[in-house]
Amino acid sequence: MLSPEIKGAVRLGEVVKSASTVCTVQCYQLEGAPPLGSFVRAGGGPATATADAVYGVVAAISAEPLEPGRPVLARGEAAVSEEEVYRSSPQLARLLTSRFEMLLIGRQAREGFQAALPPVPPRIHTFVYGCTKEEIVGCTERLGFLPLLLDAGSLASAEVVAACLRTAAEVYPDRGQFLLRAGRALAGELSGDLPALNSILRRIIL
Amino acid sequence: MTHGLQRDQNGGLLPGAPVGLVVGGSLTQGVEVRLDGAATVEDIKAGTFLTIQGGRQRYFGVVTDIALGSSDPRMKHTPPQPGEDFLVQVLSGIVAYGAVTVMPSVTLPSVLGDEESPPPAKTIPPHFARAYTAAPRDVELVFGREDENHFWIGNPLDMETKLCLDLDKLVQRSIGIFGKSGTGKTFLTRLLLVGILQRNRASSIIFDMHSEYGWSGQDADRRRVVKGLKQLFPSQVSTFTLDEASSRRRGSPVDEVVGISYGDVEPEDLLTLRETLNLSEVAAGAGFNLERKFGPGKWLREFLARQGQDDVKELAEDVGINQQALLTLHRRLSQLTRYEFFTDQAPKDAAVQIIEHAEKGRHVALEFGRYGNDPTAYVLVSTLLCRRIHKRYIDLKEQAAGGGGREPRPLVLVIEEAHKFLSPAIASQTIFGIIARELRKYNVTLMVIDQRPAAIDSEVMSQLGTLLTCRLDNEKDVEAVLAGTPGARQLRTVLSRLESRQQALLFGDALPMPVVVRTREYGSEGSYAELGRKAGLQPDAHQGETAAQRLEREIKELF
Incomplete structure (x- = not known):
């Protein structure tokens, strides 16, 4: 499956919780979260990143009820397929939502991508887009984002880091060479x- | 990536290629250079030259140790599994890296004047200074370019640059050439002698035990006959022989046949022969009693003329020596009568002849012929002659000091199996011990060739100015050669890794730093042409002028 950012800058959702290193993004669509390790941008327009835009990597995707007090109930006992469950209860799309954590890896500066945290976190309701190929190259060609990503602690699991590098490698003509450079x-x-290093490296080549 | 750019067609690193960064170390232990991605441990050998670019100066050093390091000690326990090539590629050079220890020996100024030689390194480069493989120009800066005073002895490992010895410094003090049998000591010695001859730096007298320096020698490996010094420099080399028949058989043109008179043997010569003849101290000292009894010059003939045990016992009573000791001495010395070169009165004084040749600037090779395999003959003849040469040189030097003559020409005495002359028990008493210790003052030095340096007196070893050593296996020998040398521990590693042929570790006065060389070829027609040629050196018409004279000349040339 192609990642949304490969298709172009698609608006995915909005920042609903903001902090210096990590933001929570709520998606517009229940199934609208980008794959783990994808590159996303908060701020700017669909085509361009403005100076206050920040970049991040997708982690910890979840789908859950909008209201924490209203647990989701199993509904499909009599249904033939899962699709039928959704079809018979169209309100579900309004009661449930997808969220993901956006691990901040850098910001847009005048001279381009800068692997540094923004001075202030993105505003709540900042629009979040999937990154274009060019943006992914901008973020990853110098690999300066890796320390920030690794600093995100438990959210940046080996799986997320490996997935992020695999995603980035797809936009380079020589995938293997990028992965070797990134691995080093x-x-x-x-x-x-x-052990942590080996764990990531083994996932990169999966 | 720049990997491809720094390698030659064989995959070796090109001169001047970056290899890594300084990450630690000390002046005494050497600096640790961590290899980066471009160079691996397989690119570098013990003995390879590196330069390190410090903040203010450039350092030139030699690799003394190579190690594999890891940033995480757990790597040993969880290495990548077979087939995990990606992990191996990623970890190599970063988590698992190669490191080399470099002994910075000299500092290279950015611009070198004509006469300056690079000063020894008194400090080390700072952290993160970059290390590079040495370029030919660096080697030339350090060891000198082949010229009137610098003789090309061989090439550094993995380099085609000519590595040169400073001949003036070489002949100023005694020289040691060591290495176990078959490692190329003889070839190395021939080369050194050619160097001294070519540049006319000194005269030499070679006590040529196996007749392999004068006219021709054997290359056992290639089963061929190689030319000796006389064939290369016919007008400068005289061959003397103790065994005329042997020399004629080998087609060696002999200048003089050496005869030794019984009268030439002095009581102290018995001390030198003590170990060779296996004499007790009493027996070896008996010569002095005999000399008192019969008179100088006559005692040996008289002593050997005694026939039968009773006669000798009676003599023992007479001179006050233990009978048994004198009997042993008589029995052992009797073998001298079998030497054909020993006569009651030799027609010519060999020592005088040799000295005459040496004073004319010629080099003398004394071939021992069949006596080469007889240690007694070798030790006795060399000792007799050297004692006379010693006296002559002291006289000459004293005359020169008193204004009555010119300085004697520097002389190098070449002896093989040196431990027979210079073992700890006898070195203090024999003429060679004296020459090794003090004759430098009289312009005479030794070139000692031996395979058992541990058997040579340590005091004599410490007097050697330049040492050239081929491979040695015995721990004690290695220790004896390196005793008192700065960085001995690191050199030990280098020495023990020498190949068994054509490689030698050189250190001492004639070189600014220890170095491993692949010795220059000797034996092909091409090599003879190069070695025999004195031309090829560009004689400097302005040699010897002072700075002021030079400035004046240059001004004149300009305007």
């Missing part, structure tokens, strides 16, 4: 924590 940058960051 990662090894530099994690040179004192070999």
